[in-house]
């Protein structure tokens with residue numbers, strides 16, 4: 308059985324430099340797909356120090372354009388779809404206060420946590436890189452827990468992004484901490500449709516079997532990097548089968564937590 312997907316809070320735009328289509332095309336594709344609530348959550352423009360320029364997120368000086376565009380579409384399409392302004396952000400402890408100060412004037416609706424990196428952005432720190440290093444797994448879990456406790460994040464995107472290839476018992480012990488914290492804070496875990504479509508290491512059976520047994524709550528996220536992804540019924544069907552296999556019934560909607568900066 309395919310669950311109706313009436314909300315999607317994981318949507319990118321071309322500003323992140325690896326997505327396609329206009330902002331308007333995302334809105335129109337979402338409407339065609341029957342989505343009632345659409346959240347834009349492009350990769351957050353981190354105010355990096357020392358002139359570092361990221362190639363996987365919008366530049367800080369593009370923020371205004373992003374915000375203006377999403378707000379304009381929100382007003383224009385208000386009778387057809389509810390649009391929310393957000394970002395997908397990593398929790399980078401050293402830059403977190405700077406990020407909050409940077410985002411404060413924009414009065415965003417929500418943040419989702421996508422912990423792509425540990426420490427500074429860069430290939431070596433990418434969480435999806437396979438590694439048997441327990442210390443790295445522990446750091447991922449510690450970082451995610453600390454981030455969730457800020458109460459700034461509405462849900463955790465691809466919680467199983469960390470690509471740990473070591474002992475299963477270690478994986479289970481560490482990820483149990485993550486799941487129990489999310490449960491305590493009532494923060495849903497995302498089943499990521501892009502990962503499933505592209506057969507990445509997530510969504511992973513070992514993680515969702517564990518999280519399901521621990522009683523977490525779940526939400527589907529398209530992680531749309533192009534508008535047509537909303538219309539990809541096959542991936543939605545496959546994701547629903549994946550959920551059923553783990554006795555998961557995803558939430559139809561999540562309560563957005565407006566970040567209090």
Ligand SMILES: [Zn+2]
Nearest residue numbers: 319323325350
């Ligand atoms: Zn992306």
Ligand SMILES: [Zn+2]
Nearest residue numbers: 317395421530
């Ligand atoms: Zn994403």
